[in-house]
Amino acid sequence: MKIIAVANQKGGVGKTTTTLSLSAALAEKGVRVLLVDVDPQGNASSALGASGEKGSLYHALIGEKPAAEMVYSTRIENLWTIPATLDLAGAEVEVARMEGHLTQLRRVLSPLKDLGLYDYLFLDCPPSLGILMSNALSAADEILVPIQCEYYALEGLGLLMQVTEQIRASGANPDLSLCGLLMTMYDGRTNLNPAVVKEVRNHFQEVVFDTLIPRTVRFAEAPSHGRTIIEHDPAGQGAEAYRALAGEFLERQKKGVAFVSGATAHHS
Numbered sequence: 412m413k414i415i416a417v418a419n420q421k422g423g424v425g426k427t428t429t430t431l432s433l434s435a436a437l438a439e440k441g442v443r444v445l446l447v448d449v450d451p452q453g454n455a456s457s458a459l460g461a462s463g464e465k466g467s468l469y470h471a472l473i474g475e476k477p478a479a480e481m482v483y484s485t486r487i488e489n490l491w492t493i494p495a496t497l498d499l500a501g502a503e504v505e506v507a508r509m510e511g512h513l514t515q516l517r518r519v520l521s522p523l524k525d526l527g528l529y530d531y532l533f534l535d536c537p538p539s540l541g542i543l544m545s546n547a548l549s550a551a552d553e554i555l556v557p558i559q560c561e562y563y564a565l566e567g568l569g570l571l572m573q574v575t576e577q578i579r580a581s582g583a584n585p586d587l588s589l590c591g592l593l594m595t596m597y598d599g600r601t602n603l604n605p606a607v608v609k610e611v612r613n614h615f616q617e618v619v620f621d622t623l624i625p626r627t628v629r630f631a632e633a634p635s636h637g638r639t640i641i642e643h644d645p646a647g648q649g650a651e652a653y654r655a656l657a658g659e660f661l662e663r664q665k666k667g668v669a670f671v672s673g674a675t676a677h678h679s
């Protein structure tokens with residue numbers, strides 16, 4: 412089981428949409444995915460219909476219950492979730508007081524690895540550089556960064572790379588690597604979006620996924636129907652884009668392509 416953190420401290424860039432849609436697209440291909448919601452807003456949990464009645468990530472994180480008992484099955488075959496509820500916001504303070512507070516999530520999730528029930532575990536991160544995000548980065552094997560196709564797309568990315576480097580250097584997670592950068596909400600009708608994509612590709616080269624996620628209103632509709640885009644508009648370009656991403660993701664995983672920060676260093 413590999414752990415992938417979907418992270419960018421910038422808000423509203425498509426982290427949750429990507430976590431949900433990529434997970435659903437992988438599940439559709441028969442890959443077994445556990446989506447762990449690390450955002451107290453709980454948007455991914457609501458989309459999957461997991462309300463946390465038997466407990467949530469909060470209870471696992473503070474050590475009250477084993478993570479394995481907090482897993483909920485979803486209506487999607489091959490997709491499970493550990494939901495987040497608002498009390499997770501309070502866990503920031505509780506976890507901060509613990510010894511080894513950076514690696515608490517890693518410790519809590521590690522028994523799941525031995526179960527052999529999931530191929531990938533995706534962490535939907537909150538839009539901040541707090542304790543929850545640091546814990547997610549410490550628990551992850553790789554980080555996938557959604558970037559919105561807009562003028563200031565790269566703003567803040569340096570900071571994220573710096574934090575990633577700190578996590579690595581602190582010894583909390585020396586092997587953390589970058590799975591890729593994903594350009595989201597692409598609108599080819601403007602001149603700006605293609606220019607931004609070109610700039611990001613020039614800068615980060617093959618770290619950027621070939622797959623571009625188009626901007627379509629279908630994404631905004633899907634969560635209000637409590638569904639992923641794969642269910643809401645299965646034949647639409649949004650669903651197709653995330654299926655293509657799932658293919659590209661698996662291809663990279665098979666080849667062992669990952670990167671150190673934004674640099675284009677391969678390792679397998």
Ligand SMILES: Nc1ncnc2c1ncn2[C@@H]1O[C@H](COP(=O)(O)OP(=O)(O)OP(=O)(O)O)[C@@H](O)[C@H]1O
Binds near residue numbers: 423426625
């Ligand atoms: N490709 C897209 N096209 C159009 N709208 C999109 C697309 N991707 C996401 N959205 C919409 O943009 C908004 C923000 O997306 P999302 O919640 O996935 O971002 P986020 O990075 O998880 O936000 P937060 O930082 O608050 O957690 C949502 O309303 C979502 O429906």
Ligand SMILES: [Mg+2]
Binds near residue numbers: 426427428454537
């Ligand atoms: Mg989100």
